[in-house]
Amino acid sequence: MRYLMLLHGNQPPTPPPPDLMEAIMTLGEEATRAGVLLDTQGLAPSGAGGVRVELSGGRLSVTDGPFTETKEIISYAVYELRSRAEAVEWATRFVTLHRDLWAGWEGDCEIRRVFGPEDFGDQPPGAPGQQ
């Protein structure tokens, strides 16, 4: 099953410590070598060119960032895993690095399952239409 992980956070005003960046790279390499991390990238802050195109009450609007009402989305990662618990484990390792290597950092890693082949076509066993 595929999972999208979105890292949200309130960054301290300092740049991220090099040790954290190195640890994130190492964890990413480990997950890539294990064959589970398919894609990951960091995102520019919403204040640096972020835009929202919104439909509300039949009206389209285009709003420039920054979007202050929520935590920033800092990065995303796409994992292919066998279980939700596995996703929780990888996310825990990722967030733990932030706890250990960047004092004052607060945020969350949101895990969302991506619809996949298992959601298309085949019905669950016993569903109508199956022999």
Add this chain to the structure above:
Amino acid sequence: MTRPASTHAAVEAVWRIESARLIAGLARFVGDVGLAEELAQDALVAALEQWPAEGVPANPGGWLMSTAKHRAIDQLRRRQNYQRKLAEVGRMLEHQPSGEPDPDDYLPDDLLRLVFIACHPVLRTEGRVALTLRLLGGLSTAEIARAFLVPEPTVGQRISRAKRTLREQDVRFELPPPADLPARLASVLEVVYLVFNEGYTATAGADWTRPELCADALRLARLLAGLLPDQPEVHGLLALLEIQASRLPARTGPDGAPVLLPDQDRRRWDRLLVRRGLAALDRVRTLGGDFGPYALQAAIAAAHAQAVTADETDWRRIAALYRVLVEVSPSPVAELNRAVAVGRANGPAAGLAVADALRGEKALARYPHLPAVRADLLEQLGRTAEAAAEFARAAELTANERERALFLARAEAATARPVD
């Protein structure tokens, strides 16, 4: 460090992530893959007992390893055959590579040793498959049994028989010597490909595909690509699997029926996997491995992936790639696929000529796709009665229920079609 609820699931997740490295490290320590796996399982049981109360340790992999090593020493002390085992460990320690990197040790990795042992040619294919999924994929016996639709005790027997064979044949926890590498690597790639294919076109059962098994095979292929970055065929296989897997969302219709390549809604193809597959194929080219059998199949898959609609498919290129493939790696199945490509590139009569030449082929005597391909070409030629008979024959031969339904429907459609 504390973690909330559901520790049991957390332990299993850690197991999935750490077990291959754990078993590989232990196998070097005790010199026996079977024993290493038992010790790793013991450590898992200990984790299931202790973590819910004490919390998941900060370094779960390290915890499992040190627990397993302590058990190894305890167990060796307790066992009646203590002396014999001790001698075995002693012997293995002698064979164990020293801390200094050996210039001849071109694949210096425990995980890689484990890969080559799990896929060792002394083992039967079914044993290799089960052992690979168990030791490297981190799957339980029950999960393997479900994946292959066989009873759990059967998988258990395959695994214990494979472990026994490794012990009896005194297979050392070593990398293959360079001269044996091509053959040993072929055996590894074959296992991964077999697992993928069972998920991609299930040979039996009610489901046409089993995507989870494809995902397991892909995970193994990606692991191999990391372990053997300079072997072009590893990247060739990876490219092939990534691209084939990209079609899974389009390969099954809403009612569970198979949807074949020409009829697939290509907008549902998984673009991330296509992109990864093309990147792996680039890597093959950089390594100069274009003419490897997996690389050629990947190039064919890539040609399909790059056609936005079925009509835009470059069938001439695909037919040419098949021509090279059957030269490099002769196989009646590849020749049959070539017949399809030639049929598209040069017309159904040319395709049928290639397919007809395979009719005496023993290996295809009970292969449902030979009559299915002939039927399709005959239908295009307006020879509808022969086409219907061949579709019916294909339906008779397949063990997959979904596929049978598809062939029967086409037989009926061919019969109903007026002769031009």
